Amino acid sequence: MAAELELDDVSKRYGDVVALDHLSLGLVPGELFGFVGSNGAGKSTAMRIVLGVLASDGGQVRWQGHPITAQDRQRIGYMPEERGLYPRMKVGEQLVYLARLHGLAPAQATRAVAEWTERLGVAERIDDEVQKLSLGNQQRVQLAAALVHDPQLLVLDEPFSGLDPLAVDVMSDVLRDACSRGVPVIFSSHQLDLVQRLCDRVGIIRQGALVASGSVEELRAGGPSQLVVDVPQAAPGWAAGLPGVTERGTEDGCTVLELDSGADDQLVLQAAMATGPVREFRRRSPSLTELYRHAVSEQEEAA
Known part of the structure; x- marks a missing residue:
């Protein structure tokens, strides 16, 4: 099966510091890919290059076989590790605003917000300011922001951080459902037991280089x-x-x-x-x- 998203020999440096060292990987439709590594290993850098937030020093990011464009990136659902929500804006207003930025019509955006806040268990907080929510509920709203425009690719940086077990189950079900619809998902996490349970494939990154990649069973066979x-x-x-x-x-x-x-x-x-x-x-x-x-x-x- 051809890869939907490809990182081909992608490199990034900050002076003498190598953030990404000729990183290559690909995601096929409906694949759940776990990206693991220590802090500073290069996970967030790779994701930001996919999003176009950072420019690479070398290599190429491709989407469905062609160099990724700004229009392609409009169809990505992104959840940053540092929460990107407006703290004094109401949950519903914020999600509608973000959906509209991704091109949804007002009625479409309103319907999508109602659907995802209900699915993620924050519908009752839709008229509350984000800053008044618990960290776990802010995390749920952030995921809703990544999903509200029906993305073709999900890129999630530490999406399970700070969630209680029930919220972890909800988010896991949402990610599996996205994959069942053919959406490739790449997420980073330090919770390796969760990565092992959820992911089709795992990539281990160290100092910007991919040192191992494959299913857990493939990694076990070589371990x-x-x-x-x-x-x-x-x-x-x-x-x-x-x-x-x-x-x-x-x-x-x-x-x-x-x-x-x-x-x-x-x-x-x-x-x-x-x-x-x-x-x-x-x-x-x-x-x-x-x-x-x-x-x-x-x-x-x-x-």
Whole structure:
């Protein structure tokens, strides 16, 4: 399937600081793409270049096969990390105003605002000033602002920040619904468990470069091998010194071990049995958090 949105070899520098280092990625219709990385890794810079808020120093952003235009960007729904709402403006008036800026007629804008404020649970606050809302409800209004003009692409920077679990579920359902209609969605988040649960694909960025990309299962296949071992009588550090084996903590009272490529799990089993009865010995799929740490540490070692 051809990509709807493409970033092709996009670079951005601020003096000696490399914000984006030849970044390339693509989103296909209906794909939910999670963009993860530490603060300053380049996520927001990439999104702002897609939006045209920043100009790249090199490379190209394409939409549906052609260089993205100002008219194309009118069809993007954007949610910035720093909230872009007018605090003293009423919720309904503000959303209608933003919908009109995207080209909706007055009646269309009013209908869309009623629909999205109801869907996102803020319809009762439509006549309140934004500054009088809780941070979570301001977040919901910000999402409504990104959706009110029926966008063809959603670009969301930390959309789940500060939301309670119920609001997270509401926003997750909205994003899945958008994808089911063929809208590609790219969002950044530090909540890696949420990214793992929601996303079709994940991109891990470090110092402006994409160091890993793929589905969680693809990243797991290329990530570190792990073992979970339950040896109740073992002293702490029993696996220390085993070649190619690193202890990564505990899980439900069991020891979690990470194995380098080529490490022998049978040597691990022998070492465990030498300490006493082994109640559990199994392979474990790493979480996205662990995959992220592994990808970033590998890149640091390569540098």
